[in-house]
Amino acid sequence: MTIHAQSIHLDTTPGGTLQHRIKRRVVDGILSGEFQRGERMPSSRALARHLGVSRITVTFAYTDLVADDYLVARGRSGYFISQTAPVAPSFDLKPPTDANRVDWTRHLARRVQDHAGIDRPRHWQNYKYPFVYGQADPTLFDHRNWRQCALQALGQRDFDSLTMDHYERDDPQLIEYIRRNILPRRGISAAPENILITMGAQNAIWLCAQLLLTQRRRAAIETPGYPGLRQILDQTRCKTVRIDVDDQGLPPDRLPEDIDVLFTTVSHQCPTNATMPMSRRKELLRLAQEREFIIVEDDYEFELAFQTAPSPALKSMDDAGNVIYVGSFSKSLFPGLRLGFLVAPTVFAQEARKLRTTVLRHPPGHIQRTAAYFLSLGHYDAQINRMQKAYQRRRKAMIAAIEEHELTPAGPAETGGSCFWMRAPEGIDTRDLAQRLYARSVVIEPGEAFYDPATAPRHFYRLAYSSIDADRIAPGISILADEIARSVFRK
Known part of the structure; x- marks a missing residue:
């Protein structure tokens, strides 16, 4: 037939x-x-x-x-x-249904708490003025060379890295590049066995929390701080101490005596962008050794600290092994890559490797090998250079627009990066402000998610320039300033 x-x-x-x-x-x-x-x-x-x-x-x-x-x-x-082509199933499929006869409140051993995420529209790319943080700009990414590296990783020579289950092992080429090129830029020296590839920084922080914290232990975190960290710590049921940061990051003298783990963003505080001075870093390490607590250093954006020369990582100054270093390629390559790494003393790295194996064995071999080629062939450094130049132009345009419209930065502006932490006038709820701005094709990020929901102030927000062209920044800021002025008038 x-x-x-x-x-x-x-x-x-x-x-x-x-x-x-x-x-x-x-x-x-x-x-x-x-x-x-x-x-x-x-x-x-x-x-x-x-x-x-x-x-x-x-x-x-x-x-x-x-x-x-x-x-x-x-x-x-x-x-x-073909006579050997797949055949259709011989049984009738029932229409999909969400049967709900099971009492899941009795069966679930643990409920995952709801957390207020960073508020942004699902299709923010369709907005004309997207001041959205941490998303890839397709005009800056080296698609052609990434594709070539992916094809090379798919070749016959790399067949084993693509197809084999390597159990707990990571791609040796990627580990070697990180060890010889990425870490020395932060002043860190590490052996291969001290480096673990993770599914982004979030996964690395989760591994740390799972291994270091219990219901009886105490963790200190920064406020405002990374929202994903609070979600992870809630799952450990540990006791959490929130430390208010200032314009120099986390003040060591505010740390209580009896903490077990400190999570901190030393080089580029999230979200204020503050950089901790050397005097505080030394004091933090002294306290960690004296009080015997562990520091998890999240160095999420060090490649983009282009305004001034980056300070050495806290890990590079750690002589006693109190610091676990977390790095990520999400901001320097693209967030969908989900590739990061941690550097830790051998005992901890071994335990983290075993824990990772129980969940996902290792990040996909093809992704690791593609990244290894992209880095080792010089494409990564070329992209960082291209991003830094573009971000400098955008940052200059944003500073000029902020000053022209007399908006108020809430964090330091000299460290580079890809965003500004901002303060709206008292009484303005930036969640409502963001909703009104959507109608004018402007996207900002309300700051509530960076605080404890019970006590979160409502008048902070974040303006990022990683996903918006320089020539759109001034018109977008003008609309933002106009909407803030209307909000003040309504009051």
Whole structure:
């Protein structure tokens, strides 16, 4: 039996080439049982005429389907559904349903608390003035070389790194590059066994919290601080102490006597951008040794501290092994990569490696090898240089616009990075402000998520320039200033 060309229609959903869409339609037809084994496909000429595409496009799609054993070619007779093609399931599938006869409140051993995330629209990219933090700018990313590195990692020579289960081991090329090139920039010297690749900084912090904290232990965190950290600590059920930061970051003299772990963003405080001076760093290390607590140093954005020369990481000054260092490629490459690392003394690194193995073995080998090529071939440094230049232009434009419209920064402005921590006039709720700005195609990030929800002030917000062109910054800030002025008038 011959399948008629008129029975094949392409999905109108955008995505993929015509060749891939033709192939996907045939595969869907086979897997659904619409097309049966042994049936003859329409000729490439007839299908091309029906779909309004070139004949060579159909021929290439058929060739791919033959290679995947969905079709077989029989000389001049044409293409047929393969006798060994997958078959549709022989049972009837029930319509999806969310059965709710189980009392999950009794069965769940633990409930995950709701946390107020950073408020932004789902499709923020469609807004004209997106002052959104931590998202990749496609105009700055080196797509071509990343693709080449990914293809190289897919090659036969790297087949083992792609396909093997390496259990607890990480890609040796990536580890070696981090050890020889990334860490020395922060003044850190580490052996391979002290470095663990993680699924981003969040995963690294989770590993630290799981290994270091219990219900009886106390953790100190910065306020305002990284929202994801609070979510992790809630799962450990540890006691949490919040330390207010100032314009020099976390003050060591505010630390209580009996903490077990301190989580801190020393080089670039999140979200205020404050940089801790050397005197405080030395005091922090002295206290850690004296009181025997562990410091987890989240160095999430050190590559982008371009305004002044970066200070050595806290880990580089640690002679006693009190510091666990967490790094990430999310800001310097792209957040969807989910690739980070931690550096720790051997005993802790071994335990973290074993814990990681119980959850995900290791981050995907292909991703690790692609990143290793991208870094080692010099593309990473070229991208950092390109980002720093672009961010300097954007930062200059934002400073000028902030000053022109007399907006109020709440954090220091001299450290670089990719955002400003801002303060609105007292009485203005930046959550409401953000909602009104959406109607004018402006996206800001309310600051409530960086505080304890019970005591969070409502008048802080964050302005980022990593995802907005320099020429759009001034008009966007003008709209923001106008909306703030209207809010003050309404009061």
